[in-house]
Amino acid sequence: MQLQSVIDRTVSEIGRVVLGKELQIRLALCCLFARGHLLLEDLPGMGKTTLSHALADVLGLSYQRVQFTSDLLPADILGVSVYDRNEASFTFHPGPIFTQLLLADEINRATPRTQSALLEAMAERQVTIEGQTRKLPEPFFVIATQNPIHQSGTYPLPESQLDRFLMRLQLGYPTPQAEREMLLRQSLDGSLGEALKRCISEQELNQIRQAIAAIHVSDSLLDYLQRLVAYSRESAEFAVGLSPRAALALLNCARAWALMSDRGHVVPEDLQMVLPAVAAHRVVPSADYAGDGMALVLQMQRNVDVIRR
Amino acid sequence: MSVLQQVPRNALVWLIISMFALLIPHLERIPFWVIALYILSATWRFMVHRGRWSFPARSMRLVLVVLSFAGIYFSYGSFLALESTVALLLTAYALKLLELVRRQDAYVLLFLGYFVCTTEFLFSQDLLIVLYSLLNVLLITTALVALHQPAQQVFHFGSLRYAGIMLLQAFPLMLVLFFLFPRIEPLWTVPIKSHAARTGVSDFMRPGDISRLSQSDEVAFRVQFDGEIPPPAELYWRGLVFSRLQDGAWSSIPSYAIPAQERAAPRLETKGEALRYTVLMRPTQQPWLYSLRYARSSDAAVIESADFRLYSSVDLEDQYRYQVNSWPQTVLDQDLSAWRRRSELQLPDDSNPRSRRLAQQMRSNSASDAEFVAEVLAMFRQQPFVYTLQPPLLGEQPMDDFLFNSRRGFCEHYAYAFTLMMRAAGIPARVVAGYQGGEVNPLNRTVIVHQFDAHAWAEVWLEGEGWRRVDPTAAVSPDRIELGLEQAMAAEGSFLSDSPLSPLRYRSISWLNSLRLRYDAMSYRWQSWVVGFDSERQFSLLESVMGRLTAQKFIAVFVGSGLLVLLPTAWLLLRKRRVSATDPIDQLYLSCCQALSAKGLERFSGEAPADFAQRAAQALPHAAEAIESMTKVYSGWVYGPRAEGAESEALRQMRLARTDLIRALSTRSRAAAAPSEAPQG
Numbered sequence: 001m002q003l004q005s006v007i008d009r010t011v012s013e014i015g016r017v018v019l020g021k022e023l024q025i026r027l028a029l030c031c032l033f034a035r036g037h038l039l040l041e042d043l044p045g046m047g048k049t050t051l052s053h054a055l056a057d058v059l060g061l062s063y064q065r066v067q068f069t070s071d072l073l074p075a076d077i078l079g080v081s082v083y084d085r086n087e088a089s090f091t092f093h094p095g096p097i098f099t100q101l102l103l104a105d106e107i108n109r110a111t112p113r114t115q116s117a118l119l120e121a122m123a124e125r126q127v128t129i130e131g132q133t134r135k136l137p138e139p140f141f142v143i144a145t146q147n148p149i150h151q152s153g154t155y156p157l158p159e160s161q162l163d164r165f166l167m168r169l170q171l172g173y174p175t176p177q178a179e180r181e182m183l184l185r186q187s188l189d190g191s192l193g194e195a196l197k198r199c200i201s202e203q204e205l206n207q208i209r210q211a212i213a214a215i216h217v218s219d220s221l222l223d224y225l226q227r228l229v230a231y232s233r234e235s236a237e238f239a240v241g242l243s244p245r246a247a248l249a250l251l252n253c254a255r256a257w258a259l260m261s262d263r264g265h266v267v268p269e270d271l272q273m274v275l276p277a278v279a280a281h282r283v284v285p286s287a288d289y290a291g292d293g294m295a296l297v298l299q300m301q302r303n304v305d306v307i308r309r
Numbered sequence: 310m311s312v313l314q315q316v317p318r319n320a321l322v323w324l325i326i327s328m329f330a331l332l333i334p335h336l337e338r339i340p341f342w343v344i345a346l347y348i349l350s351a352t353w354r355f356m357v358h359r360g361r362w363s364f365p366a367r368s369m370r371l372v373l374v375v376l377s378f379a380g381i382y383f384s385y386g387s388f389l390a391l392e393s394t395v396a397l398l399l400t401a402y403a404l405k406l407l408e409l410v411r412r413q414d415a416y417v418l419l420f421l422g423y424f425v426c427t428t429e430f431l432f433s434q435d436l437l438i439v440l441y442s443l444l445n446v447l448l449i450t451t452a453l454v455a456l457h458q459p460a461q462q463v464f465h466f467g468s469l470r471y472a473g474i475m476l477l478q479a480f481p482l483m484l485v486l487f488f489l490f491p492r493i494e495p496l497w498t499v500p501i502k503s504h505a506a507r508t509g510v511s512d513f514m515r516p517g518d519i520s521r522l523s524q525s526d527e528v529a530f531r532v533q534f535d536g537e538i539p540p541p542a543e544l545y546w547r548g549l550v551f552s553r554l555q556d557g558a559w560s561s562i563p564s565y566a567i568p569a570q571e572r573a574a575p576r577l578e579t580k581g582e583a584l585r586y587t588v589l590m591r592p593t594q595q596p597w598l599y600s601l602r603y604a605r606s607s608d609a610a611v612i613e614s615a616d617f618r619l620y621s622s623v624d625l626e627d628q629y630r631y632q633v634n635s636w637p638q639t640v641l642d643q644d645l646s647a648w649r650r651r652s653e654l655q656l657p658d659d660s661n662p663r664s665r666r667l668a669q670q671m672r673s674n675s676a677s678d679a680e681f682v683a684e685v686l687a688m689f690r691q692q693p694f695v696y697t698l699q700p701p702l703l704g705e706q707p708m709d710d711f712l713f714n715s716r717r718g719f720c721e722h723y724a725y726a727f728t729l730m731m732r733a734a735g736i737p738a739r740v741v742a743g744y745q746g747g748e749v750n751p752l753n754r755t756v757i758v759h760q761f762d763a764h765a766w767a768e769v770w771l772e773g774e775g776w777r778r779v780d781p782t783a784a785v786s787p788d789r790i791e792l793g794l795e796q797a798m799a800a801e802g803s804f805l806s807d808s809p810l811s812p813l814r815y816r817s818i819s820w821l822n823s824l825r826l827r828y829d830a831m832s833y834r835w836q837s838w839v840v841g842f843d844s845e846r847q848f849s850l851l852e853s854v855m856g857r858l859t860a861q862k863f864i865a866v867f868v869g870s871g872l873l874v875l876l877p878t879a880w881l882l883l884r885k886r887r888v889s890a891t892d893p894i895d896q897l898y899l900s901c902c903q904a905l906s907a908k909g910l911e912r913f914s915g916e917a918p919a920d921f922a923q924r925a926a927q928a929l930p931h932a933a934e935a936i937e938s939m940t941k942v943y944s945g946w947v948y949g950p951r952a953e954g955a956e957s958e959a960l961r962q963m964r965l966a967r968t969d970l971i972r973a974l975s976t977r978s979r980a981a982a983a984p985s986e987a988p989q990g
Contacts, residue, residue: 216950220892236463265949268917302915307895 003208004262010199014054018047020178024169027277033208034256036166037122037142046171052103052143060198061100068110074117078127097121100137104144108154119161166249168281215255216265223308224268231304232283240284253278268306275301314411320455321358322464325351327422327448334429339396340384350406365407373404395428415456422449436835447472481874489867492844510548510742510763513560516707520698520719525760528591529744531833532756535585541746542790546599548743550616552652557707559740571648574613581638589837590629596620599743601635608632617641630841641776653737661708665733672734678771685730686784696786698798723781724765737770746793753830761794897963898943904971918944932973939966
């Protein structure tokens with residue numbers, strides 16, 4: 001299939017700068033193909049910015065980066081109307097959000113007011129300023145990064161807003177080989193020195209999205225998905241289970257993953273591959289549960305039988 | 310301590326509940342401070358669970374142990390009696406709760422709980438106690454179930470249901486063990502009941518003894534007649550014959566004082582029709598048995614005595630059941646031996662002079678012995694004698710005081726006075742003690758004889774007639790004999806006045822009475838068929854079913870019936886665990902998984918087919934192809950797009966794939982087996 005080779009090429013292209021992280025690259029692509037926003041959560045210096053930059057490059061998208069700080073205001077992102085003396089009227093100066101791929105760096109450093117301005121725009125894919133609604137460009141992706149929330153001076157995102165991110169990814173430390181390669185190739189200016197080629201045209205991106213919508217989902221798979229969701233709602237270990245939106249997100253991502261695996265239908269493995277990234281940030285473990293959301297989701301995956309009995 | 314080691318909250322709550330439930334039946338036997346100790350331990354442990362308090366220090370625990378030992382010693386005065394041993398066990402059980410830190414401690418506590426549960430049977434094997442113990446077993450099992458739940462599981466009743474299902478599954482096995490497990494004699498015997506009070510009629514009688522017994526509503530024994538039940542006035546249950554009056558008390562002649570030729574019970578010629586009945590005695594710690602006049606038993610352990618009583622060769626530690634034939638019309642002792650005549654006439658020289666003078670005077674005025682008997686009875690009837698449960702205390706010469714002063718007495722006073730007068734007048738006479746009457750339970754046609762039916766009457770020996778039963782109480786209070794003690798005491802209101810809650814006091818409330826009788830009928834059946842199912846009955850039951858009993862036969866039947874009841878349960882459990890998938894293709898897939906799990910490859914519940922296939926193919930490379938193609942067929946049908954009407958084709962392919970898989974798996978096992986055979990060949 002032609003799309004397949006496009007996707008594989010994209011993955012290997014990004015892999016040239018983000019070394020040894022093929023699974024995370026694929027998941028990030030999967031998230032974008034499924035029209036979702038991505039939250040990268042990791043310690044500083046793990047390659048979050050590099051990955052998002054590379055994604056913008058290979059998709060050929062216009063790219064803006066906003067560094068979130070505690071004094072950032074909504075207008076700094078959305079844009080502002082300024083009085084033009086020559087024209088004797090207000091003209092709108094669009095903010096950095098009017099781009100195809102927005103990198104919101106350290107989103108949890110901004111105040112909740114600014115966070116929610118961004119998150120609203122993410123959900124609606126449009127911005128309303130001074131009574132005027134302006135469409136955001138198509139496609140529109142947000143890649144937000146955040147440091148683990150227990151650092152001081154941060155405003156953790158509430159659960160309701162975490163839910164707007166289709167996936168949350170953690171990059172983790174590279175393997176020793178990948179790190180060695182990175183150290184060897186490191187140039188003096190600090191970049192890996194490679195300009196990435198654009199691999200996917202806008203038309204191909206549309207094709208991919210159409211193809212994802214056409215992926216077959218069987219009753220058995222929906223059963224499995226519903227059993228997972230029901231488990232999260234019934235088990236005593238969950239304080240907050242998976243919402244219907246989460247179920248939809250799981251299905252969309254599983255579809256995208258099936259396409260990326262060159263399959264015309266979704267199998268349980270697809271669902272299981274995307275499950276931790278899609279579900280872990282949406283659940284809240286009960287107070288008694290010893291682990292975090294990721295552990296809980298993995299436990300759920302172990303406990304729910306794939307085959308109906 | 311890891312989370313795995315923690316005792317779940319649910320288990321802790323059930324454990325504490327079961328501990329208190331286990332304590333309840335012992336309440337009447339334990340001192341108050343043991344209850345306080347239970348409450349203390351439970352509170353302490355619960356506060357530890359809530360994180361408010363910490364576990365007691367070692368020194369504190371030591372102090373508690375020493376205090377408990379001392380407490381037991383002071384409360385009971387000994388460590389060796391049954392009650393104190395059980396109290397010691399219960400105390401230790403409560404203290405163990407303070408050492409409940411990890412899961413394994415909880416196991417110790419729970420298994421100890423099952424043991425504590427059985428100690429209740431040392432005291433009572435009543436039907437209600439057994440039902441209550443079943444409840445206790447359920448509670449302990451619930452705690453055991455709860456112990457296997459996650460540590461953060463809060464208290465809930467679901468565990469109770471689960472434990473109930475488990476017990477129900479165990480029920481058939483319990484029946485098999487009950488009927489078939491050999492009742493092995495204990496390897497050592499413990500003087501279990503040494504401190505228990507002896508109940509019932511005792512082997513000597515002073516005025517006041519039997520009226521004291523009449524305050525008890527306990528069941529003495531139950532009788533089941535084969536035929537018609539005689540009227541209550543005829544039911545004189547003879548237990549003891551008192552022929553010797555010494556120091557103001559009547560007693561039997563001890564066997565060493567009886568000459569050898571007088572000891573054997575004479576074989577009398579029976580008269581009239583026999584009454585056939587079975588007596589189920591409650592444990593009395595005494596050897597004598599109760600029967601109607603002139604009784605013989607076919608039971609080898611039942612001995613007949615020369616004064617026509619029955620007794621057992623050993624004290625009745627447990628309930629005892631025996632069969633009796635009685636011929637009430639039989640003449641007892643047509644001729645009286647010289648020794649017997651002498652001993653039935655003996656009186657202490659200096660006692661009750663006024664009564665003896667009165668007797669001699671009355672005898673000289675009457676024509677015959679029989680007439681004298683009638684006159685004495687008439688005296689009781691005509692003079693203002695009162696039958697009462699609250700007789701006054703009598704002085705130095707008790708019968709003089711009774712006959713001429715107080716004239717208020719219970720049956721033993723009348724029997725004493727009557728026998729005294731007979732002997733004084735030269736007529737052989739003796740006191741007989743036992744029970745009179747009984748309550749007929751119409752539900753199962755048994756006669757229930759209570760302790761308050763205890764009675765004493767007299768027998769006089771008349772020329773040509775032998776021993777004649779004379780009941781002077783009947784002359785004073787005919788109601789006692791015709792209607793029972795309750796009616797006789799209706800005016801006085803003293804019937805069971807010490808036990809206001811006894812159900813027997815409420816016999817006038819008809820539904821309550823019928824409930825009581827119904828329970829008694831059930832209790833009779835329980836006592837005679839379940840508690841009374843001893844090794845002898847077990848043997849006779851087994852022999853009646855399968856003829857002569859050999860060891861092989863017994864083991865075969867034992868194991869066989871064990872399997873017979875376990876197999877259906879096992880089958881049900883396995884079936885539930887196995888395939889319950891509704892979709893036939895899911896079933897086929899799961900059966901393939903079973904074939905693989907037989908090779909040691911278990912699919913985890915969260916493992917998707919392709920992942921499992923990959924793992925299986927790596928582990929079993931020779932069958933890799935079959936595994937993959939099977940998975941492909943399955944996965945393709947279940948998750949892929951389906952063509953209309955392709956189901957049968959998919960099923961067929963899946964069956965083929967399964968056959969291939971099983972063949973591939975078995976080839977390997979043959980191939981693997983081959984090399985090991987080669988060196989042997």
